[in-house]
Amino acid sequence: MNKRGAVGEEPLFEQIIFIILNVLFIAVLMTFVSSASDGTGVYEQSYSKQIALLIDQAKADTNIIVNMEKAVEIANKKSWQRDKIVQIDELGKQIIVRLAPNGGYVMHYFSGYNVSIKGDLNNSDVLVLEVKDAN
Amino acid sequence: MCLFLKLKMLTKKGERYLSPWWFFVLALIGAGIVGGVLMFYSAHIDLRSVEADILAGRVLDCLDSNGFVLTEYNTANFDIFKTCGFSREAFSSGNLFFFKVNLSDSSGNSVRVMSAGPMSFDKDCDVGASTKAKSYPVCATRTVSILYLDKGILKEGSLTVKAGSNQQGGRVGAI
Numbered sequence: 001m002n003k004r005g006a007v008g009e010e011p012l013f014e015q016i017i018f019i020i021l022n023v024l025f026i027a028v029l030m031t032f033v034s035s036a037s038d039g040t041g042v043y044e045q046s047y048s049k050q051i052a053l054l055i056d057q058a059k060a061d062t063n064i065i066v067n068m069e070k071a072v073e074i075a076n077k078k079s080w081q082r083d084k085i086v087q088i089d090e091l092g093k094q095i096i097v098r099l100a101p102n103g104g105y106v107m108h109y110f111s112g113y114n115v116s117i118k119g120d121l122n123n124s125d126v127l128v129l130e131v132k133d134a135n
Numbered sequence: 136m137c138l139f140l141k142l143k144m145l146t147k148k149g150e151r152y153l154s155p156w157w158f159f160v161l162a163l164i165g166a167g168i169v170g171g172v173l174m175f176y177s178a179h180i181d182l183r184s185v186e187a188d189i190l191a192g193r194v195l196d197c198l199d200s201n202g203f204v205l206t207e208y209n210t211a212n213f214d215i216f217k218t219c220g221f222s223r224e225a226f227s228s229g230n231l232f233f234f235k236v237n238l239s240d241s242s243g244n245s246v247r248v249m250s251a252g253p254m255s256f257d258k259d260c261d262v263g264a265s266t267k268a269k270s271y272p273v274c275a276t277r278t279v280s281i282l283y284l285d286k287g288i289l290k291e292g293s294l295t296v297k298a299g300s301n302q303q304g305g306r307v308g309a310i
Contacts, residue, residue, distance in 0.1 A: 018152035112222040
């Protein structure tokens with residue numbers, strides 16, 4: 001009787017392991033896909049390129065207004081400080097957009113004008129950049 | 136069906152579910168999904184042609200003053216960076232941006248040529264335009280008819296601006 005019972009239990013145990021492994025596999029895959037598909041990297045890239053091109057195109061004494069609604073939404077989701085989303089390195093003439101703590105995207109601009117962030121992303125979804133003549 | 140029966144026979148008793156084939160199929164599906172997602176979401180946005188066009192436009196905007204070349208352009212101490220509001224550092228380091236301005240007379244002879252950035256871009260642009268070369272710069276060329284002063288005489292000529300960009304952008308690590 002015992003022998004029969006042992007043989008009968010084997011497939012059931014195997015089935016349980018099989019189901020657990022399948023669920024685990026699907027869970028890991030879903031986590032990966034959902035974390036990759038929020039588009040953080042793509043948004044970082046597109047925002048930094050858009051802002052760099054706007055700076056390059058701007059004439060002196062211009063204010064550039066960029067809608068950062070999606071960027072702010074992602075940053076909030078990733079618990080990232082809103083005031084650190086856009087950083088301008090005046091010396092290196094580069095703009096860095098970070099929507100998450102684990103990295104960002106950098107773009108250079110060729111404009112020699114002084115560029116500074118005028119608005120505060122903590123209070124609004126709009127980024128205001130001030131372009132002034134360096135002379 | 137035949138293959139399935141063979142596989143079923145090959146798997147030992149008690150390995151109907153956790154067979155090596157199952158793990159293989161799982162790995163294959165996983166790799167396919169991960170690869171597909173990574174390929175889709177790591178899309179690169181190439182804006183070099185737009186950047187080159189903006190640069191050419193800005194140089195032209197700066198040097199063309201209502202159909203006349205800026206009078207300072209033909210002087211020896213003309214500083215294009217200061218006059219046009221370009222960053223000297225952006226053109227001298229990183230091999231990212233380039234422009235070449237050629238003022239020529241009505242018969243096509245160069246009166247004054249001025250350039251900034253890596254000179255290799257001048258030739259690389261032609262290579263990049265004729266072949267599919269990802270790491271070669273992308274350029275834009277603009278030409279306008281223009282009037283200029285040569286030893287006090289007003290002459291007609293053309294101003295050609297060739298601008299190039301090879302900026303791909305890049306990811307930076309955590310702070």
